[in-house]
Amino acid sequence: MLLPEPRGALTSALFAALRTSPRTQVDVCVEPSDLDDATLALWVLHELSYRGFDDVDDAAEWDLGALAVRRRLEDDLERRMRERYAASAARPDTGDLAADLFTYIEQFEGPSLARFVQTTATRDQVLELLKWRSIYHLKEADPTAWVIPRLPVRAKAALAELQYDEYGGGNPNQLHQNLFTRGMRAVGLNEKYGRYVGEAPTEFLEMNNALSMLGLHRRLRAAALGHLAAFETTSSEPSRRIAQGLRRLELAEELAEYYDEHVTADAVHDQLAVRSICGTLVDDEPDQAEEIFFGAFVCMDMESRAAHAAFARWGVDA
Amino acid sequence: MSEAPIYPHADVEICPGGPMLVRNAGAIRDADGQVHRVDKPIVALCRCQKSARKPWCDGTHKLLPPEKRPQ
Incomplete structure (x- = not known):
């Protein structure tokens, strides 16, 4: 690049x-x-x-x-x-980290690009969105890989289990980044790494910057994992909607299959991220609990800002 | 020096309000008797009965009110 x-x-x-x-x-x-x-x-x-x-x-x-x-x-x-x-709604605090984190993530409200893709978006809008999203998908899981050496035993083993799946379980064809590459090529987009950075709106780049920053700083390790938990927890249902939208627009099946894969994969990953990764991290390092919620907020807030930016560009009411 | 702890770890995990995680399964037989080959080290099985991808969990339990989710 x-x-x-x-x-x-x-x-x-x-x-x-x-x-x-x-x-x-x-x-x-x-x-x-x-x-x-x-x-x-x-x-x-x-x-x-x-x-x-x-x-x-x-x-x-x-x-x-x-x-x-x-x-x-x-x-x-x-x-x-x-x-x-600091200005957002307070997080639940019942002492049950997993339940609180699931509740916090479920209660966050933001506009849904996935629902728009499912029901309304034009082919051009979907292709444009895929270009912007490719900045993330072509290095999917990489920012979180920085966090592994910084964790205590249980959280480390659990994150490695999740990442092993992201990286294809040893099969390069199943590497999630590579599934997206194949999908992009199939719909006629340029799949080269970083090809669409120049076209990406500020908010889409910033979303990636936040993820990289959380991954690269040991100080922010719990926020990186809170981000992961929110990302995985809000992935299965939107992925199902996007797959439906792609089929509605008769875009190449390879790309819909990428999203199909995420419906079931992320139904595993969200449980691992919330319970086995964030849950055990807080058992071992209780002072990190607040940072996990901060990271979850960053994920959802950045996603919401990116969705607003996309709708504003297209002249669509969010 | 204390010994390194042995952590309790299970191949099958019931997730409160969510699916059942199953590790190292070769194949799963669903309620209709159909056998599904498993090609991943860990899968999530639906417990709420609302998944559109049964026997796999597809996250639909999150759309149910909390009292309708599996315990």
Whole structure:
């Protein structure tokens, strides 16, 4: 993948420096033009720790200037997420972590892109949504893989059990990322990793940035797992709706099958995430309970903001 | 130094309000007698009887009011 087109002062300066790294260091003083510019910059800085860019030296991942910019952008993202969490409805606290977490996730209300895809969306709208979602799906499960070494015994074993399924159980054809790749190709989209980053709205990039940030910071390990729990718990039913929508529009069966797979897989994963992963983590590290709910909120809040952004682009009332 | 704990771990787990998790199953026979091959190390079986993918759980129990969910 090549660096995307810059979207403002920060990405212009940052991408120019990254292309000539390590001869030039990243300038830490450039301010972002706006949230879109800041968000793309952070997405690119995180990507240096995943697959990188063909036009950036691999060593740039640990360029001190790049790390300083990343830290500043992450601090700002975390501050905004924590402010929204503090202003949101209080979480249940009965002492039963699993029951409370399921209840908290079920009670969150946001607009549903899945329902729109199921009943109303046009073919073009669905293809556009798939492009934006591909930013996530083509590295599905990767951000959470960072968390494994940071966990106590039971949560670690349970997360490895869940991730083993995400990664295809040893069969590359069943790797969820790869199932999505095949689906994209079948509906005529370009399946190359990162191909649609340049077209993704701020909110879709930011959703991925939040996930990467939670995965990359040990301090935020419980929030990363709360995010996972919310993601898996809100996946089976929307996946069923999306699969129906794809079949309604007669889009390629391979892509509907990707969503079919998630209906049953995530009915396992949500139980593992809530009970065996978050539940045992809080048994072992009780001070992490609040962070699990914070992470769950981040997942649902980011999803809701992305849905609002998509509906606004399409001129649809959410 | 204390010994490392042995954690209780089961192949089959009843999830309150949700499905039954089953690990390392080769095949599942459903209520109609049909046998379904299992190709994953862990699967979730429907307990609420509302799944559209029986014998597998499809998350439909979450749409039921709490008192209608399996205990």
